[in-house]
Amino acid sequence: MGKPTGFMEYDREETIAVEPKERIKNFNEFHIPLSKEKRREQGARCMDCGVPFCQSGMELMGMTSGCPLHNLVPEWNDLVYEDNLKRAYERLIKTNNFPEFTSRVCPALCEKACTCGLNGSPVSVRENENSIIENAYEKGYAKARPPKVRTDKKIAVIGSGPAGLAAADQLNKRGHSVTVYERDDRVGGLLMYGIPNMKLEKRFIERKIEVMKEEGVEFVTGTDIGKDIKAAKILKEYDRVILACGAKNPRDIKAEGRDAEGIYFAVDFLTSTTKSLLNSDLKDQKYISAKGKNVIIIGGGDTGNDCVGTCIRHGAKSVTQLEMMPKAPDERAEDNPWPEWPKVCKTDYGQEEAIAVFGHDPRIYQTTVKEFLKDKKGAVCGVKTVKLESKKDEKTGRMVMTEVAGSEKVLNAELVLIAAGFLGTQKYVADAFGVKLNERTNVAADQETYATSVERVYAAGDVRRGQSLVVWAIREGREVARAVDESLMGYSYLSVQ
Template identity: 55%
Template sequence: MGKPTGFMEYTRQTVIDRPPRERIGDFKEFHQHLDEQKRRDQGARCMDCGIPFCQSSYGCPVDNLIPEWNDLVYQGKWEEAFLRLMKTNNFPEYTGRVCPAPCETACVLGINEPAVTIKDNECTIIDRAYDAGLMQPRIPQSRTGKRVAVIGSGPAGLSAADQLNQAGHEVTVYERDDRIGGLLMYGIPNMKLDKELVERRNSLMAEEGISFRTNSNVGVDVPVQQLVDDHDAVLVATGATLPRDLPVPGRELKGVHFAMEFLKSNTKSLLDSGLADGSFIDAAGKKVIVIGGGDTGNDCIGTSMRHGCAAMVNFELLPKPARERTADQPWPTYPRLLKNDYGHEESEAVFGSDPREFSILTKEFLGNEQGELTGVKTVRVKWIKEPGERPRFEEVPGSEEVWEADLVFLALGFLGPEQQLIEQLELETDARSNVAAEYGRFVTTHPKVFAAGDARRGQSLVVWAINEGRAAAREIDRALMGVTELP
């Protein structure tokens, strides 16, 4: 696949980013595609590796036909590359932008050379397909008469809805927010995933026959039992939206917020009014501390930088990761490495240093008499790993510090799905409070109700949500029709 000698002739070249100080002036996407020849050269780097680990269990969860469309990119056969890509992935315009690319850490070339730019190649294929008019509504030729309700319009719900609609079922998607997309709409900032792309894809699915019901909170203003009675099957794809809190003294102070409070209000205000309505948590001129790493923490940094924050610090309890693979993170596993993401770059460009502080534990939030946040008290920790035991940490004596802060954003991950709907449906849950539904079958303890995505597996990646949505759709189709032809 690709050019047999391409990996020796061409070096890895990723997308071009606008300079950090320039891009924090707006909420527009900042990645820019390479020109066609350079992109074809990147496709040429895909080597004839024999066993493509990029699409194995270590790589792409949706089993993208990566070597095939890399080869087609190299040959300049863009329409064929698009058709190959759409065989396995309903939303490459999303994964090509926000996926952490486990395919690349599993790339065989990546054993001793920089991996193939698989994610960038994917994004270019789908963006060119839109530009060329190849993304057109696919109207099902016939209908089965079966009705399916999908609760939640994140990537799991939307991928399931897309598959079920193509199978001929009448699909209605219920979303409690005012716009369709779930975390694609309100969980990921606009500079990382332009919401016009989400709206464009939603419009295509609506033209194909999917019904979208916004401002419809199932279990609150939409009776859940009526939903079950009126449909032949119901899919719970509500995500894992219950945030992990930090119950330390001072948590009640004004200025301490969950990350999603910040990110959602910002995106909604941006879409509603270009931030003119003021209906968001404004970090302008504020000293900001983000507690928690990962993508969500980085998104809080990037959003705060665009507001014009006065200072930025990012606390991470875990120790500083290695820059390269270590013995306990061998190829082709997905390693935890030090990643300098866009928010870190922007903070460093403005304030002169990496905002991250590792191995640090928050002990208390400090405030004034008005109940407003003024600072954070911390202590450094030392991590200990005994053979056969889980890592643990100990506080370092004498390492207490106080950090000034006007705003704190908690980006500590999610505990699982909200329970109200699950309880009303009387569904069993697993030990982590997720809906109990076996992977591969996806049916819950209620025979008409299925579950997929983060609501079933816990907090995970967009690409895993797509995997689960597609697989759940296949099992719903099988349950309704006796057989299924869905992939």
């Protein structure tokens, strides 16, 4: 611990965000890095706790506290303070294959469990992580390092999201020959098309993919396994197969008028914008446009917020975000103590931009859609909403959200986006390989070995655990890689922590 009194001497200081009305003029990332000296001060704030909850990744009250990757946070925070960024990078990549992604899109579970946050502001762990990895690329530390020895084993990874990429990266480092299949036109899965460019610029994904290609990983895009290539052919050509194709079944809203034109799933809306942005800077007009429209977004999570920010950049007339649950408290409740995940209200970048543009928070709580209204041409022209309240179900004894009689209200809408989460894997992939699904319609795979019901076929990431965080996907990718390596070689020295 280089600066024992650092947490007392320095206040938390974050990167400066471009003002909302300025940043909505484009789809670029909008945070300005701190100076080198300021970043060292932020590293100095780390207390090097005797019990570093930031890296624990443990379950508390059904929620994750600390980093699931068990990142060596105190070590590289101290190295940031000591200005030894090469060593910090070496410690960082021991547990995390893709800090360039997590330092941008992770909700920073590490910071929520930081001991400094118990009586003050937590250490800016995520931003420190970002400074380490970006410096590593700048100085050449993050260059390609192909394995010196190759085995004769071949592995197919189906899906190029964070789980698939992590598995491929680990197994390639071991010397196995890895081919990653992606049905979209670009590599990255959720990272590429599920997250807007202003949150994760796609050049950072492409930068890492180029490194992986130089290291020997093969990528095949525009190929849908189970449709374009039969699963039997994959099983014949490869020694092992890893299913890492995500949880792609969006949860729908079953309400009258659902067949109206102008109602889309959020993932399709976000994907269309990013594809058009990358292909033509939106000039081809091949995207679902919110320009000049009243937009209703159903869902209050990260994806809903991403839709808010994207619609504002399109030039929407208005944006309203509906949330079924009550507004969370602004500060921790007594029954939600540190180091549990804080169940508090978060105003994200999209909501900040809506407040700046429209003058109010776009969120309406305890509300859902009861009916989609159509005009004479069959296009959506509004939604009928209803308020919800929490009541105990007499049969189960559980608290459920129920409609409040007489609370219906009509809102204008020419575009409706459903951001209500995902239900599980797309069944045709599971059917193609003959693997069993569990009760949540995810691929059933062993918790320790990640093996499915079909010999030589494994599953990891959202396809196995359901919709989750990028850090969990990376962890599962690392763990399935170790399991596959052990099954092939009889032992493994691949690290999972």
